[in-house]
Amino acid sequence: MSPELLEALHREALDRLEVADMAAAHARSLDIEEVHTAEKISSEWLGHVIGGNVDGALLENAVQKEGHDGMTDRRQWNLSWNAQGRAAGLPASVFIKATPSQPYLRETLSMLHMAEAEVRFYNELRDEIPHLAPQSFYGKSWAGGRFILVLEALEDRGLKPYWMHHDCSFEHACAVLEALAELHARYWETDRFQTDLAWVRPRALKFGARWHEASFVQARSAYLQTDLGQALPEDIRALLGTWSEVFRNVYAWWDSQPLTLIHGDSHLGNSFAYPDGKAGMFDWQVVFRSHAMRDVAYFVLSALTRDQRAEFEDKLISSYLMSLQRHGVKLEEDYARRLYALFLLDSWDAHMKTYTRGGYGHADAAVRRRATTMIDALREHQTADLLGDLLKEIGG
DSSP states (O other): HHHHHHHHHHHHHHHHHHHHHHHHHHHSSSSSSSSSSGGOHHHHHHHHHHHHHHHTTTTEEEEEEEEEESSSSEEEEEEEEEEHHHTTTOEEEEEEEEEEEHHHHHHHHHHHTTTHHHHHHHHIGGGSSSSGGGEEEEEEEOGGGGHHHEEGGGGGGTOOEEETTOOOOOOHHHHHHHHHHHHHHHHTTTTTGGGGTSSSSSGGGGGHHHHHHHHHHHHHHHTTHHHHHTTTOOOOOOHHHHHHHHHHHHHHHHTTSOOOOEEOOHHHGGGEEESOOEEEEEOOOOOOEEEEEEHHHHHHHOOHHHHHHHHHHHHHHHHHHHHHHTTTTOOHHHHHHHHHHHHHHHHHHHHHHHHTTTTOOOOHHHHHHHHHHHHHHHHHTTHHHHHHHHHHHHHH
């Protein structure tokens, strides 16, 4: 069987799976007896999944402290353990992500298998890079975007979580890029993508790829009707028109480059800082196989103001490339910067979708900051010209 036929059959299977994933997401309930929603969490359940393997440990009290809903339902619980539990180092609080109640949110999780990906990351990969991600105590996923994930509360270890509206210092940006460089180098073109990491898929073969593409097409059109879209300069509007026509060709080219495991949603609001200044990432729902510069562009454009980008961007790219080389992977600088400039288009898509979908819980000021920074970056990096050159090169 030819590679072309195999790929065609693979895509057909993915198309059929999308139909099932959509139905499961919008079903009012599934036949799941285990805890997978925030309202089903109890002190008895928490005591079992966190302390069940510790001899003599008993959860004496559990109080839900706070909660907020975004792409998932999120709750924090304060826990009080008996002497055996405290001696074993069981947590004083946990942060729990669970199945969202709204079908349109479950749709995204289900179509892209996001809940499954994050649970698999924590259950199968996190211990390989423990300092780059929070600790998980329990995780399980089901069809239709149903899942439950019990994580440490970062503040209990003195770690500082960042949110999209926070100011990002040059030092924190360097630390995040160092963390990403370590992640990327560890899985750079690994043979494991053919074995235990086969679930970490390239963009074109991701679960829900066609649905995802359609959502970006819709978002680009809707964005042009918003205040930010109507204010786009003519040259940037023209670039968006070209991108909307050729993005699939660029996706295929990106997938043909050296690939690694990337975080996939590496914005400022998914990062945290250690007291010594080192950094890590949370929200690992979008891990996939891509070129590393995709994470770099995605982070920088989310984290920096217009003035910061002008001052720091060049230094940050150089810092990342040096970090990557320290971890054993050397990228030719002109090639890396070309990829960075082209991946700005992917970051732009993420911004437009976020803005047209109501912000996904991010502060409006942070989303608007990204828009301003984006226009300057696209111009300064001459992304339109690079895109034209690439299309000539690949015959797009």
